[in-house]
Amino acid sequence: xxxxxxxxxxxxxxxxxxxxxxxxxxxxxxxxxxxxxxxxxxxxxxxxxxxxxxxxxxxxxxxxxxxxxxxxxxxxxxxxxxxxxxxxxxxxxxxxxxxxxxxxxxxxxxxxxxxxxxxxxxxxxxxxxxxxxxxxxxxxxxxxxxxxxxxxxxxxxxxxxxxxxxxxxxxxxxxxxxxxxxxxxxxxxxxxxxxxxxxxxxxxxxxxxxxxxxxxxxxxxxxxxxxxxxxxxxxxxxxxxxxxxxxxxxxxxxxxxxxxxxxxxxxxxxxxxxxxxxxxxxxxxxxxxxxxxxxxxxxxxxxxxxxxxxxxxxxxxxxxxxxxxxxxxxxxxxxxxxxxxxxxxxxxxxxxxxxxxxxxxxxxxxxxxxxxxxxxxxxxxxxxxxxxxxxxxxxxxxx
Amino acid sequence: xxxxxxxxxxxxxxxxxxxxxxxxxxxxxxxxxxxxxxxxxxxxxxxxxxxxxxxxxxxxxxxxxxxxxxxxxxxxxxxxxxxxxxxxxxxxxxxxxxxxxxxxxxxxxxxxxxxxxxxxxxxxxxxxxxxxxxxxxxxxxxxxxxxxxxxxxxx
Numbered sequence: 138x139x140x141x142x143x144x145x146x147x148x149x150x151x152x153x154x155x156x157x158x159x160x161x162x163x164x165x166x167x168x169x170x171x172x173x174x175x176x177x178x179x180x181x182x183x184x185x186x187x188x189x190x191x192x193x194x195x196x197x198x199x200x201x202x203x204x205x206x207x208x209x210x211x212x213x214x215x216x217x218x219x220x221x222x223x224x225x226x227x228x229x230x231x232x233x234x235x236x237x238x239x240x241x242x243x244x245x246x247x248x249x250x251x252x253x254x255x256x257x258x259x260x261x262x263x264x265x266x267x268x269x270x271x272x273x274x275x276x277x278x279x280x281x282x283x284x285x286x287x288x289x290x291x292x293x294x295x296x297x298x299x300x301x302x303x304x305x306x307x308x309x310x311x312x313x314x315x316x317x318x319x320x321x322x323x324x325x326x327x328x329x330x331x332x333x334x335x336x337x338x339x340x341x342x343x344x345x346x347x348x349x350x351x352x353x354x355x356x357x358x359x360x361x362x363x364x365x366x367x368x369x370x371x372x373x374x375x376x377x378x379x380x381x382x383x384x385x386x387x388x389x390x391x392x393x394x395x396x397x398x399x400x401x402x403x404x405x406x407x408x409x410x411x412x413x414x415x416x417x418x419x420x421x422x423x424x425x426x427x428x429x430x431x432x433x434x435x436x437x438x439x440x441x442x443x444x445x446x447x448x449x450x451x452x453x454x455x456x457x458x459x460x461x462x463x464x465x466x467x468x469x470x471x472x473x474x475x476x477x478x479x480x481x482x483x484x485x486x487x488x489x490x491x492x493x494x495x496x497x498x499x500x501x502x503x504x505x506x507x508x509x510x511x512x513x514x515x516x517x518x519x520x521x522x523x524x525x526x527x528x529x530x531x532x533x534x535x536x
Numbered sequence: 537x538x539x540x541x542x543x544x545x546x547x548x549x550x551x552x553x554x555x556x557x558x559x560x561x562x563x564x565x566x567x568x569x570x571x572x573x574x575x576x577x578x579x580x581x582x583x584x585x586x587x588x589x590x591x592x593x594x595x596x597x598x599x600x601x602x603x604x605x606x607x608x609x610x611x612x613x614x615x616x617x618x619x620x621x622x623x624x625x626x627x628x629x630x631x632x633x634x635x636x637x638x639x640x641x642x643x644x645x646x647x648x649x650x651x652x653x654x655x656x657x658x659x660x661x662x663x664x665x666x667x668x669x670x671x672x673x674x675x676x677x678x679x680x681x682x683x684x685x686x687x688x689x690x691x
Contacts, residue, residue, distance in 0.1 A: 165562040168595045171603070178601075185601040201557045216598040256560075264555030272551050 140381065140416045146534060147241045148369030148376030149495045150248075151181025151362030157322040157480035160258055161356040166200060167212030170254050170358045173485075174214055177250070177360035181372065188362070189246035191215035194223045194233040194253050195484030198265030213252055226269075227432070228384070229253060230359065230488030231518025231526035235382045237363045247365050253488035254358035262354065262483070269521060283351070285344030287437035292345055295455060301345065303455045304436040305332040308350055308478065310464050311433070315475025317465070317505035322355045322480035350436040350478075357482030359489045366534070377495040377514075380529040380536055381417055385409035387523050405525040406445040406517070413527050417536070423447050423469055427511040428497045430490040432519040433476045443471070446517065446527075465507055473497060473505040487518030491528050498532050564595040567607070573679040578671065580647050582606040591647035611645035612671040613690060621660040630682075636660050642669055642687055656686035 153176030155161075161169055178184060191213055193206040202208055206215070206222040213220070221240075225232040230253035237249040292300040309329055315321035327335070339347035369376035385405040410422070419425045431446070433439035443463075444454040457463055463471040472479070474493040477486055494514035496502035512533065518526035561569065564581065571577045581604035582589045583597035591610055596603055619640040622629060629637050638655040640663070655663060656672075669687035677683035 162560045163563045164595070165560060165565065168562050168564065171596050175601075175603075198555070200559075201555065211594055211596050211598050214598070214601045259559050260557055261555045264553070268553060272549050 143242045144244055145242055146366040146369075147238045147363050147379050148366065148373075149361055149379065149491075149530070150364045150369050150373045150376055151177040151183065151250075152360070152492045152495060153177030153180055154320055154359040154485070154489060154492060155357045155482075156320050157355040157357035157482055159322065159353065159355060161256065162258075166202065166205070166254070166256050166259075167209040169256060169356060170209055170212030170252060170360075171214075173254070173358035173360040174212060174250070174252060177362050178214075181362045183248070183362065183372070185214040185218075188214065188218065188248055188250045190219040190221065190240060190249045192221050192223060192233045192237050192240070192249060192251045194225075194229040194251070194488075195255055196226065196229065196262075196265060197224050198268060199260040199262055199483065200256055201260060209254075214250075219246070224484075225520060225524060226522075227434075227483060227520025228487050228518040228524040228526045229484050229520070230486055231382075231432075231491065231516070231528060232384070232487070234361060234363075234488055234491045234528060235384065235526060237361070238379045238382065241363050241365050244365075247368050249363045251361050251363065251488060252358065253360075253482075253485035255482040255484040255486075256356045257354040257482060258356050266521065283343050283346065285342070285346040285437075287435075287441045288343075288345035288350075291437060291440055295452060297345075299455065301336045302332060303440055303458050304345075304350055305335050306461070307436045307439055307458050307463070308335075310458075310461065311436075311472060311476050311478045314465060314473050314505055315479030317503075318474045318479065319503060320357075320480070321475040322357070323353050324475065324479065346435060346437060352434045352477045352481040353479075355480050355482040357480060357485050357489075359482075359485040359492050361488060361492050361495070375499045375501075377498045378531045378534050380531045381413060382526065382528040383409050383413045385412070385525045404445055405523045406442050406519070407448070409525040409527050410446045411448065413529065417529065422515070423449075426469065426513050426515045427509070428470050428473065428494060428507055428514045430474065430494040430497075430514070430516045431471055431476065432487055432490055432517050433472065433478055434481070434519065436478065438519075439471070439476075439478075442517075442519075446515075465505065466509075470507050473502065473507055475505075487516075487520075487526065490516040490518060491530070494528070494530050498530050562595070564593050568593045569679040569681075569683070572673075572683040573677040576673045576677075578610050578612055578644060578684075579607050580610045580644075582608050588648045589646060591644055591649050591651050608646065610647045614642045614644035614647070614650075614669060614687075616655065616663065616665055616667045616669055616687075617641045617643050617650050618665060619655060619663050621663075638663055640669070640687060653681070653684060654686035655688075657688035662689075 316324035339349035462468040581593040585600040668690040
């Protein structure tokens with residue numbers, strides 16, 4: 138969105154999501170989507186007749202359904218309506234949120250529904266991701282979504298023991314948050330006293346990246362309904378306003394993780410956050426935001442990215458984790474929902490960040506609601522070849 | 537266009553994508569297949585709002601956007617809405633069916649939507665739109681759509 142060019146304000150008026158799980162044999166893809174869509178409609182007290190346009194998104198190739206927006210119309214409710222399909226990889230959930238905001242802001246539609254979904258049980262993610270690269274130029278070195286380079290970087294900068302302990306502290310905080318969220322896929326009931334055991338026993342996937350630190354593969358769907366200011370005020374007492382969003386990506390795709398002292402790279406998370414906060418005149422995002430729903434596919438990336446998003450210096454990002462300031466009740470609660478490590482139905486995942494951040498602003502997230510008022514929330518999305526999407530949500534229309 | 541390849545062998549990158557998938561039928565389709573296999577019964581879901589009967593069964597009504605909770609029996613007889621004749625033994629045609637193979641969209645009595653299946657025991661030139669057909673069940677049934685062998689004309 139071009140900043141300050143927004144034609145009219147847009148609010149989130151309905152939110153629905155499935156229970157996320159590793160196995161949903163009881164439903165097919167459209168049936169899974171229907172669960173989220175019907176919950177969002179109920180939440181907004183609307184029917185499909187009120188929806189002007191449906192924006193549909195998931196990962197390409199993951200379930201190997203061509204034109205899933207057509208096949209899934211039984212669940213999306215888009216029969217006879219304007220429907221737009223978008224796919225931008227891991228960020229797709231965030232991108233359909235941005236697109237829905239833009240579609241309403243433009244005046245084209247008053248009420249737009251965004252639907253993100255994935256049924257990862259049915260597909261093969263690495264098979265899909267590998268086909269992202271040009272076969273003439275070493276496609277086969279693509280490894281999919283696993284990388285241990287961030288672990289290596291944190292380790293090199295802060296020493297193995299501190300790095301590992303920070304990573305597992307982050308992991309256990311996410312587990313505790315997921316334990317409060319009835320929709321989360323995984324919560325093991327981990328305790329901080331288990332950190333040393335987990336460092337020793339969790340299987341290593343790549344380098345220091347351990348199984349326990351990686352996100353899950355989930356089945357799930359999320360649906361969010363957006364309305365123009367006039368309709369939003371008519372239809373709900375608690376609209377959540379979209380203040381701004383930003384998307385950033387890089388031309389080159391591989392040097393995307395980590396800080397190399399000799400060859401520093403400007404990462405899209407850092408770049409996007411700087412631009413977004415600067416143009417919204419936010420001097421200290423750590424003070425400004427009350428919650429951050431961050432797309433955190435693995436603990437090491439989460440650690441690294443906290444520094445990027447909040448422009449932290451030295452070991453400030455590690456201290457936030459070590460002091461448990463990222464827990465519900467802390468200075469900057471990260472992912473009260475349990476985050477991506479807790480649940481990862483990829484096409485829905487980035488939309489879930491927006492949805493969960495909006496629930497926090499509304500104040501009715503459920504057992505994982507932050508006890509203090511949430512007026513300003515931040516959500517991020519992340520995807521292949523380093524895409525960043527950030528969304529700012531506000532309780533009041535006063536910026 | 538052809539000239540540019542004169543005297544040279546174009547280098548073509550040969551590749552293959554092989555990705556395993558496993559799609560779940562879900563409870564609704566499963567109930568239909570189980571009835572077909574165990575009872576030779578054809579069952580369908582019905583919309584509680586508009587009354588439409590869905591064959592194959594759908595969990596939701598796309599028009600009313602409500603969950604279909606009611607199940608009804610539909611007839612094993614119906615009407616051919618349209619058809620197509622396959623005359624080449626391509627991969628989509630199972631080995632045990634020999635061309636010409638006739639595909640029909642059949643609206644079973646009691647249903648509002650049509651199901652795709654084979655028409656057999658009839659010559660392609662004798663099939664007409666609107667003809668009445670009846671399901672012939674397979675001897676061995678495994679809980680798939682081919683538990684119905686084919687549809688044959690009602691004499």
